Amino acid sequence: MKIFRIIYTIYAVGVFVILMFVFCLFIVTPILISPQGGKVTFFFIRLWASIWSFLVGISYDIQGKEHLDFTKPYIYIFNHRSSLDLPVIPMAIKQELRAIGKKEISKIPVFGFIVSRVAVWVDRKDTASRKASVQRLVEILRKGISVVVAPEGTRNDSGQTLLPFQSGAFRLALETQTPIMPMAVIGADRLMRRGSLILRPGTIHIYFSTPILPENIKGDNPVEQLTEKCFSRLEAMILTHE
Template sequence: MKILKTIYTIYALLLFWIFMIIFAPFIFIPLLLSSKWGYVTFFFIRCWAKVWSFSIGVKFNIHGLEHIEEGKPYIYIFNHTSYLDAPAIPMAVPQEIRALGKKELSKIPLFGFMISKIAVWVDRQSPESRKESIIRLRKVLHSGVSVVVAPEGTRNPSDSLMPFQNGAFRLSVETGVPIMPMAIIGAGKLMGRDSLLMSPGTIDVYFSKPIVPIGNHEGEIAHLKEKSYNRLEAMILTHE
């Protein structure tokens, strides 16, 4: 079984890089020309995710799109269990987005260079970097573009959520932009945190009603974080 998984993983990674190279100009050039062309970039990112996932036998089922209002920005939060969350997000979110990502990913050849155009990098060990990332995300939201944040801060190897960090909820309170919980179910089973091996299968993504911040005082951050944690946890328990 491990030998078959190894062969499959090599095949999947080979196709990952082949399709990444093919789609790279279409993903990168529009944002080089103008930030207003971000929707073109995200069209081709979705094309890349669809072609790659279809080729390796990974299927995505998306639920709850009726909760997303077209033209309205959201702060998407999700349970981060796998590297497969990366293609799951553009496959599921029907909007142009910017993602908060750990700085280490920016060092991956080609991938880091391309994703840097649609990501806000953060050094999790640096308070100054975290503060700067919030400022940049605030500007993104003010431009009408949604953002994606993993509130746990890192991939989670367990079935239960880890404690949330404040960043996404402070951002929501300061900007008034709603939190959109997004539960990604099944990605960790196909490729877990503690293994580089992958398997084909199905990933389900669920959206719920957005959670709107009430007021902009400091106490609302903790309240919004708790409410969002409970909502996402309930979604995971319901659909796993």
């Protein structure tokens, strides 16, 4: 059985790379030509993700779409357990996005170049980099473009439901008064287990809840209160659906 999974993984990675080269110019060119080209760019990103998913036998079950209004910007937060979270985002969220990403990813040949068009890179060890990324995200949200963040700050390879949240996304929500949309991703780590590069086909389940509105947060420490509320909501969603 393991040899078949290795063959399948090689096939899936090969398909991913081939599609990356096929769609590269279609993804990069519109947003380079015009800032309004982002919608076209994300159409091709979703097309890349959907074709790859179909060819490798990965499907997505999305629940709670009634809570979303794609005419409005959100700060999406999700639990990050697997590298397969990458295609989950464009498949689940049907609007233009910008993502916070680790600066190291930008160094991956071709892939880093493509993702750089729709990501805000941050070096978490560099205070100036963190401040610059926050300012860039404020500008993006004020243009009506949503942002997606993994508030744990890294992939969760532990046995905990969630790692402690970093506060950046919640400071950003309070500063811009942008609703936070919790998104629970269930099953991605079963298709690509923690610490393994081996893939297998299957279904990834995505759940949305009602948005959390920063204007409803009152008290002496709104950042901490908002962070705790979002942590509790996302944790409850994961425990309910796992």
